[in-house]
Amino acid sequence: GAGVSQSPSNKVTEKGKDVELRCDPISGHTALYWYRQRLGQGLEFLIYFQGNSAPDKSGLPSDRFSAERTGESVSTLTIQRTQQEDSAVYLCASSFLQGVGFFGPGTRLTVL
Amino acid sequence: KQEVTQIPAALSVPEGENLVLNCSFTDSAIYNLQWFRQDPGKGLTSLLLIQSSQREQTSGRLNASLDKSSGRSTLYIAASQPGDSATYLCAVRRQGGSEKLVFGKGTKLTVNP
Numbered sequence: 001g002a003g004v005s006q007s008p009s010n011k012v013t014e015k016g017k018d019v020e021l022r023c024d025p026i027s028g029h030t031a032l033y034w035y036r037q038r039l040g041q042g043l044e045f046l047i048y049f050q051g052n053s054a055p056d057k058s059g060l061p062s063d064r065f066s067a068e069r070t071g072e073s074v075s076t077l078t079i080q081r082t083q084q085e086d087s088a089v090y091l092c093a094s095s096f097l098q099g100v101g102f103f104g105p106g107t108r109l110t111v112l
Numbered sequence: 113k114q115e116v117t118q119i120p121a122a123l124s125v126p127e128g129e130n131l132v133l134n135c136s137f138t139d140s141a142i143y144n145l146q147w148f149r150q151d152p153g154k155g156l157t158s159l160l161l162i163q164s165s166q167r168e169q170t171s172g173r174l175n176a177s178l179d180k181s182s183g184r185s186t187l188y189i190a191a192s193q194p195g196d197s198a199t200y201l202c203a204v205r206r207q208g209g210s211e212k213l214v215f216g217k218g219t220k221l222t223v224n225p
Contacts, residue, residue, distance in 0.1 A: 104155050
């Protein structure tokens with residue numbers, strides 16, 4: 001497809017379990033971002049990848065959160081030992097250099 | 113630390129009305145400012161991007177202005193339609209290296225037929 005895709009669209013998990021969220025950026029986009037949107041809150045920056053440069057991890061809220069990206073392709077966001085406070089919509093976006101960001105539909109994570 | 117505020121948090125208008133959404137930011141050293149539309153279950157759609165050297169951008173019935181020195185942007189929607197109902201988000205990118213966008217909490221717009 002032409003847009004950013006994310007999977008799964010919805011994920012329900014039990015507290016303490018690990019989850020993995022996937023983002024497929026637009027082909028050719030060098031930059032990839034992860035954001036989190038908790039209920040009633042604005043989007044929070046989590047992590048940014050640009051090409052082969054070291055990622056900007058300054059937004060990751062704890063060491064339970066990690067993300068990987070291979071080259072300029074797929075990225076996975078992993079949350080270990082999930083907590084109820086991790087419940088949110090996780091949004092991925094990609095862009096070419098510093099251009100307009102295109103967002104995916106998000107993954108809604110619910111931690112019971 | 114950059115903070116972005118959007119006022120009002122929610123707005124309800126009758127169809128056909130012109131309206132203005134407001135966005136303010138605390139640090140004027142921005143690279144650009146972007147307005148997005150968020151529909152439930154559909155992620156964000158970029159509407160307009162204004163570079164720091166620009167004063168405004170227009171797309172159809174939408175016009176966004178930027179006053180960097182005062183830390184303000186407005187999104188003007190002309191002749192509103194029920195299909196404009198969505199949450200509108202404002203985001204700024206800092207000047208000089210940071211790639212992350214700092215978002216406001218959004219304005220939820222309802223246009224009533």
